[in-house]
Amino acid sequence: MHDDLSSELDYNSETERKRKRRVESFQKETAPPVPKATKEFFYEECAKENTKRQNVLHLDVVSSVDSSFRPVRCNCVHFQYSRHKRLINQYFLTNPGSSTILERDTSRDKTDIDLIRSNSKFLWHDDDEVDTWEKKLAKRYYEKLYKEYCIGDLSHFKENKIGLRWRIEQEVVDGKGQFICGEKHCNSNEDLASWECKFNYVEDGEKKSALVKLRLCPACSKKLNYKQRRNLAKSKRKEDTARSDASSQQWNSSDDESLIDSMLL
Template sequence: MASRFSYLRMNPFDFHKHLINNYILTQKGATKLLQRDTSRDKRDADVIRENHKFLWDDDEEPRTWEERLAKKYYDKLFKEFCITDLSRYKENMFAMRWQTEQELVVGKGQFICGSKHCAKDEGLRTWEVNFAYKEQGEKKNALVKLRLCDKCSTKLNHRHKKKEIKRLSKPNATASHSSSSTHSCDRTPTSTINESSDDTNESRKTPEPEESDIWRKPVEVEEPSREDEFEKYLEHLLL
C-alpha cells in the first residue's frame, strides 16, 4: 500500500522515469531503445545535393522549401567558367560545376587551371565544351567554358577534340603609326604641286569684271526729244 501511495504522489514525469528505470532498463542493452532514430536526418548540404540543378530557368519558381534552398545556393554561384574533375577522363566522363565566391576571388578556373586537382597558372587555354549530363532522370546539355593548362587540355581532348576559343590578335600600333606617317609624307608634295599649278592657272587667266561692278556705276539713259514725245502723244490719241 505504501508503494501505491508513493506512486500517486508522483507527477507524470517522475512516474514515467520510475517505470523506465525499473521495468525497461533492467535488461542488458536496453538503453538503445532510448536513442533517437537518425537514419532519416538530413543536413542542408544533403538537401541541396538532392534538389540541385546545373541550370535553373529564369522563370522557374521553386515549389518546396528544399527547392528554395537549392535555388538560393545556385544564385550565389558564378557562371562564367566551370571547375572540372578529370580523374575519369579515360572513360570520357567529366564532372562540372560552377565557381564559388572563394574560387572567384583567388582566380581558380580563370587565372588558375580549372581542373579540380591542378594549380598551374601558365599556358592556360580556353575551351568551349558541350556538357551532356543527366539530372533527375532527364538528359540535358549545356555549353560551358573551361580554362585549362596544356596537360589538362590533353586529358580533356583524350577522345574528342573540343572547340578552343582564341583571342583575336590586335594590330601593331607601331606599324599603323609608320604607315600613317608614310601616307602623310606622300601627300605633302602633291598638295604643293597642286597649289603651284593653281597659281599658274590663275596668273594666265585674264581678269573679268565682276557682276557687282555693274551696279556700282550710274545707269546712263537717253532723254527723248520734244518731237518724239509729241509723236507718241498723237499716236495715243489716234488709237
C-alpha cells in the same frame, strides 16, 4: 589398593586441568578477520540510501495536513519531472540494452547538403517549378554560385566523361578556375588557356546541354580534348596504313591503341 590408584589418577587429572586453565588464561582469543569493505560496496550502499531518500522525496503522497486534517497534495511539477527522470534512469541502469527500443530511426535523415544534392540543377530557369522547400533551398544555393567559369573533374577523360560544377565564393577569392587551373585536382597556374565547350549531361532523365567556359593548363587541356585528338590520330594512322603495302605491314588494333595512348599522354 583400588582407592589409592583412583586417588592418584584424580589428582593427576585435576593438576592437568589447572595447568590448562593457566595456559588458556594467557592466550587471548582472536576473532576471525573481517573482510574490509571495498569502494564498490561503499558506492552501492550510498546509491541504495540515495534511492530510498528519493523515493520518500518524490512520491506523490500527502505532504502536509491543515488544521482540519484535510490532506493537501503536492502539485509541484518539478518533483514529478524529477521522479520521471529518476525512474527512466533506473530503468536504463537495470535493463541493459533496453535503450535501443527508444532510439529514433535515423536511416532517412538528411542534412542540408543532402537535400541540395538531390534537388540541384546545373541550370535553373525562371519557368522551373519551385513547389517544395527542398527545391527552394537548392535554388537559393544555386543563386550564390559564380557562373563565369566552371570547375571540372577530368579523372575519367579516357571514357569521354567529365564532371562540371560552378564555383563557390572561396574558390573565386583563391582564384581557382580563373588564375589557377580549373581541374579539380590540379593547382597549376602557368600557361592557362580558356576553353569554351558544349557540356552535355542528363538531368531528371532528360538530356540537356550548356555552353561553359574552362581555364585549364596544357596537361589538362590535352585531357579535355583527348577524345578528339584520339580520333584524329586514329584516322591519320589508318590513312598511313592504307597507303602502305598491305602485305608488308598489317594493321594491329591492340598495338595501335596503346601507341595512340602513349602519344597523346
